[in-house]
Amino acid sequence: MPETLVQTRPAETQLTRELTYMEALREALAQAMEADERVFLIGEDVGVYGGAFGVSHGLIERFGPERVRDTPISEAAIAGACLGAALAGMRPVGEIQFMDFVTLSMEQLVLQAAKVRFMFGGKATVPFVLRMPGGAGTGAAAQHSESLENWFVHVPGLKVVMPSNPYDAKGLLLSAIEDDNPVIFVEHKLLYKVKGPVPEEMYRVPLGRSAVVREGNDLTVVATGLMVQRALEAAETLSREDGIELAIVDPRTLNPLDDEPIIASVARTGRLLVVHEAVGTGGYGGEIVARVAASEAFDYLDAPIRRLAGRDVPIPYNRELERAAIPQVEEIIAEARALAQGRV
């Protein structure tokens, strides 16, 4: 196995224990706080309420209100508090209740946190994590369903992490907390209840390492967040019904991007489909496509590269309209089938 093909699943002996994505995140937070007194949680309703989605449920009882700190509704100050505390020796983990609300923190993240180290000649470290749930599919409409991860990818100095399963959620969060840079940690609301194997020990999934989550010779799918789960589902159907085998690569860290496994996979399959939930125009898929097009994999391409992304529309409230706004399993199947069968 090439070095970049990092294992995404635990060894067989550890497969017995299953946690949800949310429980995996909570376990990472608890273990990090247990291991390092500099780690603390800060955000709206993270205490007794347990966070809007329940990620920090029970942690205030274990660690107290100083280290599981409820804030007023002040997203700029939450981000600033993380930055300031990080500059002054702590390792905060902030929570933005919905990714949409991070727009109110942008100045502190983009103009401050991302740049202070560089502006000060490399003499400051900014070790904090800002967690936030993104994504549609809950009927929460246009201001509670955004997928804004690519906004942060565009800012040098920030790292952007997006776990797609419980195992990665825990391992990436522990790595993010131990990283000396500001990390935007993008969770997905629809993944919180997804179960998967999660070892109890404090293992780390390194930042900046893509994972090949499924091997296949017919077509490479690069997917992020929830779309990894949907691509896996699509892959099972295609394998069963068409004998088409998808290779699926999950970048896991959007910035810095480890593109080698993507390029290697496309060189093998000759076909690429990129799937993400965020809107297509100016989206992350463009970056993936550009890297592949500029790589040695270009010579191996047998078909045009395809992107399947959120439509260029605010997320609607109506169930059917909402569904139509973001990629669904059947669309991934249709796109992949057409691409693999040379109909594109």
Added chain:
Amino acid sequence: MTQPAHQPDAALQAALLQTLGAETAREMLETMWTIRIFEEKAKELYALGRIHGTMHLSIGQEATAVGASFALRRGYDYLLNHHRGHGHCLSWSGDVDRTMAEFMGKETGFCRGRGGSMHIADVERNNLGANGIVGGGLPIAVGVGLSIQLRGTDQVVMVIFGDGASNEGAFHESLNMASIWRLPVVYLCENNQYGMSMPVARAMNVEHISQRACAYGIPGVTVDGNDLLAVYDAVSQAASRARAGSGPTLVEAITYRWEGHSKSDRQAYRTRDEVREWQQRDPIPRFAQTLIAAGLLDEAEAAALHDRACAAVEASVAFAEASPEPAVETLMEGVYA
């Protein structure tokens, strides 16, 4: 809660000078001269094309920078300041060479030439940097205060910002949060009466910015920012209060910038008479006279301090000009840890 125009009387002035001692008082005077001469030199070098970009001069505001900085334990306490921050940096670190080198974009500058005039920081001495975004340091101060509180030290953080910043949303979020958690933050508003061209009176409907403190349940005090001892006293009291666990204080220092906002300012929004009037209230000779009257200094010693400041600035120019430019190959350094 607001006490407009807190002004030390003769007895308090004498007591403050006694607390400071002759040596520190003279150092404060010399630092004011250093800031003044440094900025005049920077302006001259800019006109000659030897410094590029832009800069925001604080000539006329030196008493606030020096009085406030010397009220804290520089290097132990924390500082966050703003784009018009040369005086704060020089007061905090006293390192004229590295400041001038940063202006010239040199590798030996505080930020290795990456920050320039607007972003000078001295992380080793807990100066967490000047900020190019109006109000940008205010939310950061909450985090620094929180770190101090969680670590249980007796440090404080002073965040200096302008009158314009008090109209930003970040001001509200920051003061509220620091207040509810009783964080050891000293909020120092340098009211130099204009946000670029916008006069304070047109930008807010309260007489004193310090009145805004009552919205957060914290003390607010207004002082004459051209009176070094008044600033020193107010910031000292705010710092003591912070150290005692009683939370933040909003100190407003009223001062005036003699120069334009930045290098592109034609100053169409104010009259020459107004500027001249404020130049009559020059904080530097004023403090020198206070020291002379108190018998802590004579005219010859005052002149010697001035000359020493001139020499330090001249030396800093030589240091900066002799310093290497950052190597282009190092461009990507420091983006990530």
